[in-house]
Amino acid sequence: MVLIRKLLYNFKNPSIRVIFTTGVLAFGVLLIFNICLYYFVSHKVELVMGLNFIGLGVLGYLLAEFYLLLIKPLQIFKNQLREYQINEFTGKLSFNLTGPLLFLQEGFNRLIEKIEELMSRVQKFEESNIEFASLVSHELRTPLTSISGYAKLLISGDAGPVTDTQSEFLKIIDKNSERLTGLINDFLDIERMESGQVHLDVKANNLQLIIQDCFQSLRVIAQEKGLDLKIKNLDKSVFVVGDKQRLEQIFLNLLNNAIKYTHSGFVEVEISQSDFTAEIKITDSGVGISEDDQEQLFKKYFRGASSEQGFGLGLIIVKKLLHAHGGSILVQSELGKGSTFTVSLPLSKQTAQDAVIRGVHGILKEKYIWIVDSDESDLKNMQSWLSEASNCKELPPIKIKTFANISCVPKIETDNEGPSLLIIDLTKSVGESFVVSELFDKLNAPVLIMSANLDDSIIFSVGASAWLAKPLDKDKFLVSIKDLLIRTSWKVLIADSNTDLRILVKRALEHKGLIVDDVDRGNAVLNRLVQEHYDLLLLDLDLKDVSGLELIKILQRSQKLKQVPIFMMAMEDRQVLPDQAFKKLGVSQFIPKQRGLGFVVDSVSQHFEDRKIIEQPD
Amino acid sequence: MNNLIDILLAEDEEHIAKLIVFKLAKESFSVTVARNGQEAILLLRKKEWKLIILDVMMPIVNGWQVLKELRSIVSLNDIPVLMLSAKGYQNLEVVGDAEMGAQQYLKKPFDPEDLAKVVKRMIRV
Numbered sequence: 001m002v003l004i005r006k007l008l009y010n011f012k013n014p015s016i017r018v019i020f021t022t023g024v025l026a027f028g029v030l031l032i033f034n035i036c037l038y039y040f041v042s043h044k045v046e047l048v049m050g051l052n053f054i055g056l057g058v059l060g061y062l063l064a065e066f067y068l069l070l071i072k073p074l075q076i077f078k079n080q081l082r083e084y085q086i087n088e089f090t091g092k093l094s095f096n097l098t099g100p101l102l103f104l105q106e107g108f109n110r111l112i113e114k115i116e117e118l119m120s121r122v123q124k125f126e127e128s129n130i131e132f133a134s135l136v137s138h139e140l141r142t143p144l145t146s147i148s149g150y151a152k153l154l155i156s157g158d159a160g161p162v163t164d165t166q167s168e169f170l171k172i173i174d175k176n177s178e179r180l181t182g183l184i185n186d187f188l189d190i191e192r193m194e195s196g197q198v199h200l201d202v203k204a205n206n207l208q209l210i211i212q213d214c215f216q217s218l219r220v221i222a223q224e225k226g227l228d229l230k231i232k233n234l235d236k237s238v239f240v241v242g243d244k245q246r247l248e249q250i251f252l253n254l255l256n257n258a259i260k261y262t263h264s265g266f267v268e269v270e271i272s273q274s275d276f277t278a279e280i281k282i283t284d285s286g287v288g289i290s291e292d293d294q295e296q297l298f299k300k301y302f303r304g305a306s307s308e309q310g311f312g313l314g315l316i317i318v319k320k321l322l323h324a325h326g327g328s329i330l331v332q333s334e335l336g337k338g339s340t341f342t343v344s345l346p347l348s349k350q351t352a353q354d355a356v357i358r359g360v361h362g363i364l365k366e367k368y369i370w371i372v373d374s375d376e377s378d379l380k381n382m383q384s385w386l387s388e389a390s391n392c393k394e395l396p397p398i399k400i401k402t403f404a405n406i407s408c409v410p411k412i413e414t415d416n417e418g419p420s421l422l423i424i425d426l427t428k429s430v431g432e433s434f435v436v437s438e439l440f441d442k443l444n445a446p447v448l449i450m451s452a453n454l455d456d457s458i459i460f461s462v463g464a465s466a467w468l469a470k471p472l473d474k475d476k477f478l479v480s481i482k483d484l485l486i487r488t489s490w491k492v493l494i495a496d497s498n499t500d501l502r503i504l505v506k507r508a509l510e511h512k513g514l515i516v517d518d519v520d521r522g523n524a525v526l527n528r529l530v531q532e533h534y535d536l537l538l539l540d541l542d543l544k545d546v547s548g549l550e551l552i553k554i555l556q557r558s559q560k561l562k563q564v565p566i567f568m569m570a571m572e573d574r575q576v577l578p579d580q581a582f583k584k585l586g587v588s589q590f591i592p593k594q595r596g597l598g599f600v601v602d603s604v605s606q607h608f609e610d611r612k613i614i615e616q617p618d
Numbered sequence: 619m620n621n622l623i624d625i626l627l628a629e630d631e632e633h634i635a636k637l638i639v640f641k642l643a644k645e646s647f648s649v650t651v652a653r654n655g656q657e658a659i660l661l662l663r664k665k666e667w668k669l670i671i672l673d674v675m676m677p678i679v680n681g682w683q684v685l686k687e688l689r690s691i692v693s694l695n696d697i698p699v700l701m702l703s704a705k706g707y708q709n710l711e712v713v714g715d716a717e718m719g720a721q722q723y724l725k726k727p728f729d730p731e732d733l734a735k736v737v738k739r740m741i742r743v
Contacts, residue, residue: 141704141726142704145631145728146634146637147727149634149730150637152729158730
């Protein structure tokens with residue numbers, strides 16, 4: 001019974017099944033062969049039996065060969081494939097197979113080579129596409145240079161006097177060649193943006209000034225059409241993050257369209273600001289856009305059915321540029337009633353910081369701070385620093401309670417009893433680590449630890465959010481407090497040697513409500529991570545002083561630093577290891593830089609959404 | 619005629635070369651035209667050029683190669699160079715290569731008036 005059950009069980013195994021069916025088939029063939037032989041060889045049983053034995057022997061041998069040569073190696077092959085014993089660097093199979101399966105391995109590896117080759121061909125194709133676009137644009141611009149150059153020369157009168165009518169016609173030639181030039185530039189711009197080759201020179205820009213500059217260059221056209229150009233300003237300046245030229249390009253494009261499609265009435269710009277974003281509304285009393293057209297508006301090569309002139313490529317560029325700036329655009333419109341384009345852009349850091357503090361002021365009544373310190377002069381110092389900062393609006397309103405030592409601190413039973421921040425001196429409390437961690441367990445607030453003699457491993461093992469060495473330094477103290485008190489969300493550290501890129505990502509993430517610090521070298525990463533708590537590290541593969549991989553290996557050695565999730569950023573072709581290997585090193589995700597800013601922001605947002613513990617302001 | 623300022627222009631497009639020559643002649647410059655980079659290199663030492671204007675895309679030897687050749691000759695190192703190019707994207711193209719020593723870059727299509735202004739500024743007349 002056991003034997004049969006075992007046999008039945010094994011029968012599920014395909015290779016056993018193959019052997020079994022082959023055996024049964026062979027046996028059947030042998031049987032028929034036997035019967036035929038018996039009749040043909042004039043009923044000589046001994047001879048038939050003898051041949052039978054030889055036949056069985058041959059069959060057994062064949063089956064054994066069959067198993068050893070094909071089935072068994074195939075099983076090994078399958079198992080090894082399943083265990084993913086593929087070379088992490090080349091993606092090839094690297095175990096030694098023999099016999100017919102050698103071909104299988106070779107075939108597999110050839111397939112990998114083929115895929116690699118195809119990938120590089122795709123890449124080359126993309127590159128040559130841009131090369132092609134740039135060549136075409138050169139070919140188009142050369143005759144345009146002659147057309148517009150001679151037209152301008154004639155208009156200027158350098159080549160002799162021209163009549164008014166001649167001059168008017170020449171201006172038409174000039175205007176149209178300029179339009180063509182603009183289209184070629186737009187076309188190239190899009191090609192470039194799509195291949196992620198746009199360089200942004202990022203700074204803080206005064207929005208009002210940018211809009212006014214745009215108005216300046218559009219005033220004449222607007223006046224010719226009898227349109228009213230209006231701007232609704234905020235009292236204060238609004239600063240956004242971005243490339244000035246590109247921002248101007250965005251608004252010039254939108255305002256130009258608004259003027260183009262408005263025949264009477266007005267074009268109005270309204271600027272407003274929320275905690276992290278600036279909102280710019282461009283409203284016109286123009287022809288409006290039908291709902292169908294609205295959907296198509298930002299698609300490539302779309303031209304509104306209702307419009308006399310094409311939208312050209314302008315709106316696609318606007319959208320792509322805004323995306324690169326971490327911004328967005330919305331359209332609301334009704335045919336015959338005008339349109340409103342609403343642009344959002346991230347505010348610049350200074351104003352964003354303002355907003356965070358103001359935001360906290362708005363939501364909060366007061367922050368409670370508990371300070372545990374046996375040194376009276378330190379206590380006094382801290383109290384005066386804190387109230388001073390609070391008075392200067394650098395910090396939200398504060399209420400302070402002081403304790404001379406840990407045993408004086410009341411037991412926290414419910415969530416509402418505790419402080420918003422605990423500052424504690426552990427210099428003399430080394431022996432009381434149990435009391436300390438018990439206190440911390442109940443605490444639902446950040447903890448700042450101060451000490452004259454503890455090393456950081458102990459400090460973080462009790463679960464501090466930040467620490468300061470004694471004697472205290474006023475500035476450092478206030479920075480830490482600010483950091484902990486107005487921390488309203490996740491904290492991210494960006495390490496990238498490219499300043500532009502780093503700042504751009506930083507701004508875009510801040511725009512998402514994250515708190516972001518940036519550094520350019522590996523050393524700084526370590527310093528920051530030791531001193532402060534971060535929820536995510538965005539690490540460039542190629543830092544100035546150390547490779548990202550080396551840095552990760554260092555981080556892996558520390559129990560605490562190991563905990564910080566890492567996103568590795570690099571150019572796609574710099575992905576030196578497959579995803580699998582990155583995962584092993586503790587990298588949660590690999591971000592190819594070619595995918596652009598939007599992708600980085602989306603990945604990071606998604607990551608925190610997955611973690612789902614967003615620390616809201618209390 | 620001796621007091622005219624000599625400018626060397628390397629431009630393979632006949633019409634564009636003619637346009638530039640015409641405009642700059644109005645401003646009292648004497649422009650010698652080289653039809654390609656090779657011709658330009660041969661002409662480098664022929665006169666005391668006050669300015670050299672190079673089109674980037676030229677057959678045989680392109681503008682950057684001419685510039686490189688020019689910068690390898692110590693005695694000609696101080697001549698200001700204006701590059702013209704129809705390649706590039708908007709106005710954001712990085713202006714030449716600082717190490718190559720191109721001081722100015724003008725994108726095609728250009729307004730002849732702008733060209734004259736740039737040239738005058740570069741020669742400081």
